[in-house]
Amino acid sequence: MRVGSGNAGGGPGFLLLDPVHLQAGAAALALSGGRRAGDDDAGGGRANAHHDPMDRFAGERTGQYRPRAARRIPRHIPDDRFDELFAQLGSNRDRALVAFWVSTGARASELLGATAADADPGQQLVTVIRKGTRQLQQLPASPDAFVWLRLYQAQVRELVPAGRDQPLWWTLRRPLRALTYDAARLMFTRASAALGANWSLHDLRHSAAYRMARDPGMPLTDVQWVLGHAHLSTTQQYLTPLTEDVIASVLAFHDRQREPGPGTAPLAAGYRAESLKNLFGEDAL
Numbered sequence: 001m002r003v004g005s006g007n008a009g010g011g012p013g014f015l016l017l018d019p020v021h022l023q024a025g026a027a028a029l030a031l032s033g034g035r036r037a038g039d040d041d042a043g044g045g046r047a048n049a050h051h052d053p054m055d056r057f058a059g060e061r062t063g064q065y066r067p068r069a070a071r072r073i074p075r076h077i078p079d080d081r082f083d084e085l086f087a088q089l090g091s092n093r094d095r096a097l098v099a100f101w102v103s104t105g106a107r108a109s110e111l112l113g114a115t116a117a118d119a120d121p122g123q124q125l126v127t128v129i130r131k132g133t134r135q136l137q138q139l140p141a142s143p144d145a146f147v148w149l150r151l152y153q154a155q156v157r158e159l160v161p162a163g164r165d166q167p168l169w170w171t172l173r174r175p176l177r178a179l180t181y182d183a184a185r186l187m188f189t190r191a192s193a194a195l196g197a198n199w200s201l202h203d204l205r206h207s208a209a210y211r212m213a214r215d216p217g218m219p220l221t222d223v224q225w226v227l228g229h230a231h232l233s234t235t236q237q238y239l240t241p242l243t244e245d246v247i248a249s250v251l252a253f254h255d256r257q258r259e260p261g262p263g264t265a266p267l268a269a270g271y272r273a274e275s276l277k278n279l280f281g282e283d284a285l
Contacts, residue, residue, distance in 0.1 A: 017245075024197060030187050037080050044215060067141055073198075073209070073237070073240050074210075074237060074238065075203050075206055076202070076206040076207040076208040076209075076210045076242075077199055077203055077206075077207045080242070081197070082102070082196070082207065084195055085098075085191055085192065085195060085197075085199070088191040088194050088195065089191055090191075091152075092148055092151040092152040092155060092190075093152045093169065093170075093172065093179075094187055094191070095148040095152075096145060096148035096149040096151075096152050096169070097111070097169065097184065098188070098204065099141075099142060099144050099145035099148050100126060100141055100145045100149070100203065101201065101204040101208070102130075102204045102207055102208050103140075103141045103142035103145050103208060104126060104139040104140070104141050104145075104207070104208065104226070105139070105146075105205050105208035105209055105212065105223075105227050106126075106128050107131055107138055107202070107205060108128060108181060108184060108185070108201040108202065108204075108205075109131065109181055110128040110130065110131060111126070111128060111169075112169055112179060112180070112181055112184060113128065113129055114127065114167075114168045114169070115164065115165050115166060115167060115168055116163065116164055116165070116168050117164035117165065118168060119146070119149060119168060120138075121146045121149075121150065123138075124140060124143065124146065125138040125139065125141070125142060126138070126139055126141050126142060127139075130228050131228070132228065132230070133228075137228065139226060140226075156170060156176070159176055160176055165181070169184075171183060184201065185200075185201055187252060188200070188201050202252075205227075206238075208221065208247060209227055209235070209238045210238050210242075212226065213235065213238035213239055214239075220232065220235055220236065220239070223235050223238070
């Protein structure tokens, strides 16, 4: 059975309905002009472009043309650079915020949503609402963070409303309002730009995770709990060695190799010290 119609090239075109294909519930469409040059599986065309519906598909790897996403290593702030960054902060509020972020590993929005009742200096804990689960969780913080928080609260005691449900963080400009994420981000961006860097608030969370994960005395499951990760594999990415740390470790290894061991035998008699220094250097003796 043939049904004719004009094609784009001006020649006749036919829709061939094979009885065998009709019985199988499929129809094969073929243009009278034939295949284009290079339009087949081996010539760079679409995979299975001319597959016969009566044949089975060959076993192929799923997503063989799908590019793999690059695995990004979380960026953190080196300890020496963090000290310089902390020195750029201009108020006790900013110092308290950064100290809490880098010691608790909380997200920026989680800490900014805390109220006055959420900070517990006696237990050295701060309560936040987790971003994913929306559940309350207490996070341990460093003593320095609570010292800066106490100094900040002493400055704004008579300026902000009192109450356990009042925001913990306020703007510096009057009229005082609850500190928002955008205002905190601009504060941190200015301090980072003063050092010629482009760190973000989330890099403080990465820095806290790296510090805790690389501490041999802290189990990785505890780090997972602090960060609020649902899967341990997400926390394991912070075990990836950093380039600067690896270089420092290898250089320290080479320095240890140059040091003579406790059981090093003395040099044999009969050799002049000047000759040994010329041959092996000053550290040979």
